[in-house]
Amino acid sequence: MSSNAVNRRQFLAAFAALAAPPTGSLPPVSWTCPMHPEVVDDQSGACPICRMALTPVRLELVWSCQLHLDVTEHRAGRCRICGRQLVKIIKALSFTCPAHPKINEINPGRCPIDHRTLVARYALRPHGDHNPKHGGSFIMAPNNWHVEATHPSPSQFRLYVYDEYSRPFIPRGFTSRIVVGESSIPFNPAAGGAFLDARVPQLALPATIVVRARFEEKQPEYRFDFQFYDYSKEPK
Numbered sequence: 001m002s003s004n005a006v007n008r009r010q011f012l013a014a015f016a017a018l019a020a021p022p023t024g025s026l027p028p029v030s031w032t033c034p035m036h037p038e039v040v041d042d043q044s045g046a047c048p049i050c051r052m053a054l055t056p057v058r059l060e061l062v063w064s065c066q067l068h069l070d071v072t073e074h075r076a077g078r079c080r081i082c083g084r085q086l087v088k089i090i091k092a093l094s095f096t097c098p099a100h101p102k103i104n105e106i107n108p109g110r111c112p113i114d115h116r117t118l119v120a121r122y123a124l125r126p127h128g129d130h131n132p133k134h135g136g137s138f139i140m141a142p143n144n145w146h147v148e149a150t151h152p153s154p155s156q157f158r159l160y161v162y163d164e165y166s167r168p169f170i171p172r173g174f175t176s177r178i179v180v181g182e183s184s185i186p187f188n189p190a191a192g193g194a195f196l197d198a199r200v201p202q203l204a205l206p207a208t209i210v211v212r213a214r215f216e217e218k219q220p221e222y223r224f225d226f227q228f229y230d231y232s233k234e235p236k
């Protein structure tokens with residue numbers, strides 16, 4: 001991979017998926033900052049952080065699969081791809097033309113180019129999903145990315161890393177370790193690269209671990225505390 005940044009951008013662009021429109025009335029219009037998605041107001045104005053003009057967005061709580069975030073359903077149930085139980089996450093609803101994906105309207109209507117009826121499109125929101133994906137505990141890092149630690153079996157710990165949209169993503173240069181007293185045990189990439197693995201022998205339940213992780217070379221090392229009262233189980 002020559003450029004992480006380009007791959008990441010393509011990944012983001014591929015993300016918006018077409019779905020059935022919401023049932024009943026539309027979610028209300030909120031106002032958010034293009035640079036600070038955590039800023040959400042019920043009226044237009046300027047971002048309190050950067051003073052940019054807020055832009056309109058319709059936020060909707062929908063059902064989605066933690067492994068297939070492009071799945072959008074309007075009721076509880078199971079993922080049509082993998083059969084997992086769906087969870088609630090926040091997505092942004094807009095309307096687009098099937099032939100002109102650049103059209104992105106906040107209200108339903110017709111395409112200004114070919115007059116087709118616009119269809120609903122659901123896009124992920126940063127921090128719209130803070131559910132653990134592998135039965136562990138999920139924490140937001142100060143840099144807006146996320147980590148989840150699991151304890152699947154005695155002495156075994158796994159670490160999953162997610163971006164601000166809670167999509168799995170292990171940044172290049174990522175390092176992490178479990179601090180045990182004066183020493184530390186490094187997490188190593190596991191087979192397939194989906195998560196990192198570390199073993200702490202003789203740590204009984206309930207287990208508390210202190211993880212120190214650095215996402216990128218120039219960032220500080222952050223501390224995360226995880227507690228396990230039981231072994232983690234993958235949701236079904």
Ligand SMILES: [Zn+2]
Binds near residue numbers: 050052
């Ligand atoms: Zn802002």
Ligand SMILES: [Zn+2]
Binds near residue numbers: 066083
């Ligand atoms: Zn799924």
Ligand SMILES: [Zn+2]
Binds near residue numbers: 099112113
């Ligand atoms: Zn069109």
Ligand SMILES: [Zn+2]
Binds near residue numbers: 127146
């Ligand atoms: Zn978050």
